[in-house]
Amino acid sequence: MIELKNIEKYYANKGVKSYILRHVSTSIKQGEFVSIMGPSGAGKSTLLNILGMLEEPTYGAYEFMGEDVVSLNERKRIELYRNHIGFVFQAYHLIDEMTVAENIEAPLLYKKVSSAERKSRVADVLDRFNMVAKKDLFPNQLSGGQQQLVGIARALVAQPSIILADEPTGNLQSPQALQIMELFKKLNEEENITIIQVTHSEVNAAYGSRILHLLDGVIKEDLSLQQVI
Amino acid sequence: MYLLNFKIALRNLLRNKMASLINISGLAIGLAACLMLLLYVSYEWNFDRGFKKSGDTYQLMFNFYGADHHIRSTGNQSPNTIAAVLKEEMPEVENISRILWASKRLLANGKNSFKVNGRYADPELLKIFDFKVLHGNLAKALDAPNSIVLTAGTARKLFGSTDVLNRGLKFENQVEVKVTAVIEDLPPNTSYDFDCLNSWKLYEQLNTWVIEPNWHNYSYFTLFTLKKGTDVGLFNEKIKNLSRKHAPSSFSEAEPFAYPLVKLHLYDRFLNGKVDGGQIDRVRTFGILALSILVIACINFMNLSTARSQKRAKEVGIKKTIGASRSSLVSQFLMESLLLTLVSVVIAVVLVELSLPKFNQLVSAELHIAYGDPLNWIGVFLLILFTGIVAGSYPAFYLSGFNPVQTLKKTVGLKSSFSLNFRQVLVVVQFGFAVLLIIATLIMYDQLAYLRKKPLGYQVNALVEMPHEGNLYLKYDLLKERLLASGAITSMCQSSGSISQQNSNSTGMEWEGMSEGDKKMSVNQIYTGYDFVKTNGLKLSEGRDFKKGLGSDSVAVMLSQTAVKMMGLKKPVGQTVVFQDVKRQVVGVFEDITWGDPAKREKPMIIAYNPNNSDVITMRLNTDNDLKDNVEMIGQITKEINPDFPVDVRFLDQLVAEKIKDEATMVTLSNLFGGLAIFISCLGLFGLSAFSAEQRTKEIGVRKVLGASVQGIVGLLSFNFVKTVLVALLISMPVAYLLMNSWLNKFDYHISIGWMVFVQTGILIVVIALLTVSWQAYRAAKGNPVDALKYE
Ligand SMILES: Nc1ncnc2c1ncn2[C@@H]1O[C@H](COP(=O)(O)OP(=O)(O)OP(=O)(O)O)[C@@H](O)[C@H]1O
């Protein structure tokens, strides 16, 4: 579903180009669970942002579900956000002024889902994440792990075909981190949702089916875990 | 979605209590000012528009030409002859009527008597104005000389009911009149208002000189309607030479013209025959002030919301990644400002209700909020929309434009230098306006004090006057004798008009050595009997007052110094002048008195002996007694001699103060609005400084750990804001100087602007701003650095 060809990203500073991504070409198919790894500053987040269309590559071609993303207009992109892409962030990024239920409901509002269906879907997700009791709390009343669960719930509620997660467990204790990884694995296997996550942890990466190793903006290694096992 | 946005907006309001408080109180004040303005403007604009034919109704006005064939002045009064001539010669004229000044008339239903505002008018007036009639038939209501039309309020006061057709009343203690119609009370915004209306024929019966056709006595108003479709320009061209044709004269040259009734109230000042503003100036000034206050309040909203942008940015970023479009974000932010405005409007309405009585007094209007009027609701709705959008659009577009990656990445700061500068620009605008208003207020105040202190030319303290009426005409000498004997007064005189207010002038005076054009010189005139100089405390520079026992003084006059100068008299005393066709001898010259507008150069003035033309009795109170006792004594004696009239004694210093009421109102208004402008601006500054202190908590903590002093940190935090205020001072001072200079130039007598005003304003503003911001800075600086650093 994702096709990257020769993606380049650089920032020009005083005429000097500092490259962040170079010649990145890869393709990711529906239903894959990809982990992007690499040292700090390697360009992992940048790559994920480009995949999520939050940033534009300086050069190169990017096709998402057969559509050329570079020439995509704002409205089309918002459509993709609403229907196909769910984001999960390291800092959770919940909206502080909204309750848990409202945070989860928000994407459906933008998607213009009918009120009855919103109710049932939010209830579903809350149920599945065991958060029914917490639905009227505000984010600052939750633990970090709980907040991240809400973040994932919010990404899932719109039934995306892909979840992009930038160090989703970066701020969490390892038991909570493992719980999140289990969840990802389950979503990936049971619902065939494509998952791309950035992570520093080998353990987390092991939950996935494929690892992209990034070093200084270049894909050094692309290994499929099935082959390893 | 709207519901959720609404909920979030509400939560934001509650969460950021200080910002909300600042925004709401500022907006409420601004909106209250604007609501007041809307009420005021609609009141003023609707003046005289309530009649069916308002649009086709005109008042006859005259341009008077001076010796140099230029328009010298424009007047709204006509001779008593011109109405009939217009009706006869101009087919365009549909209905025409003369109407007199409103003056206090005594109406008595048996023992129940009141003085009410009365006018005389021709019967056709009732065809020009379609008064809403409750009882009777307007078509014939003024035909008979002894008929009277009452307003409902007057009828109730006199009879306790409005159903009083054909009931009898004693008018001015002189004649019996019969009620021929009762009409609804007139709205307060009516130029030709009255409590009772009498037939012109009665006026002529009671005052025989009125019957005499006189083309040169401009004492009456003429109102008329033109037939539908008449071109007023052409009509005015046609009537231009009417006066010249019917009454050619060497001393007076006047051109009549039709002036729309609906413009009368707002545009009543003329310069060189052209409209030169009037009441509209005050409406405009007030409008500018009210809108500016609202804008200042909106600026607070913009500044505080963009200052909080770092917090909001994250929300924007998240929402964009879950599929929010920019327009949905814009509408969310607008919703927030609209909600805030809505809350503010409710408070504003309360504020307006609380301050309306005072305000009505101030601008002498009768405003009230008509809650039943859908137009008002539309007005309020539009105001909310306007304010919400003005206040909210900048933050809405600014915030919604954030790029999600930037906002979600912690590394990239949002402090684009532009946004900071723009905020500072807005603060400059706020304070610039506040400075402008303070300077204006101070200068206006000085000018007012100057006009108040300007010598009047007579001794206004302990001077009172009352109407000369009823028995007081025949028993004037008895009254004077008894009042003097009672010790309540030390001196008394009678005169054709009050000394407090210019009320009569004429042309056509002749004297030896004059040029032909001098006949058109306009002269202020007062007629009087004995003791005018003594009672009023005039200063004679030459000659003497009229003396009892000197028969020749029955045709004597006194001239003002300005008159002597303008007439070019070398030895005025003993000269003969021809005044009102009578040869009179000059017996004295008095120092100029301020009779008209204290800010305008005085016209030449003549005081002539003629006790038969008297409307006012002036008395100097005996200052050895308590003034109140004096006035009581006067009332007692006057009532004995003239029992049918209520006694109405008025202090002249109050009447004189009335003359600069407009200026005093302006000072009060600008004082009020200046205060509000500063208050709201400081609220905003307070909010911004609190925010910046909060944002820099960590920096302050680090600095303190490194050994910075509290003063040093307060200075660091305050400097930026004070700098902005200084820029505002620099920009608005020259503007204020130019504006106020041109304002002052409207006065013939005015102060010059001193530099002290600017120094005072500068110090005041800087001190206020400093106090506002340093409070926050101090709090931040005093905080424990550990607390500050713990957060990160
Ligand atoms: N706006 C920018 N201007 C210049 N350089 C930038 C900008 N944004 C990111 N970079 C640089 O791009 C490089 C890659 O950043 P990126 O955030 O993708 O790294 P990362 O692999 O996610 O690192 P980490 O593991 O620390 O999150 C970094 O060296 C960073 O300094």
Ligand SMILES: [Mg+2]
């Ligand atoms: Mg990163």
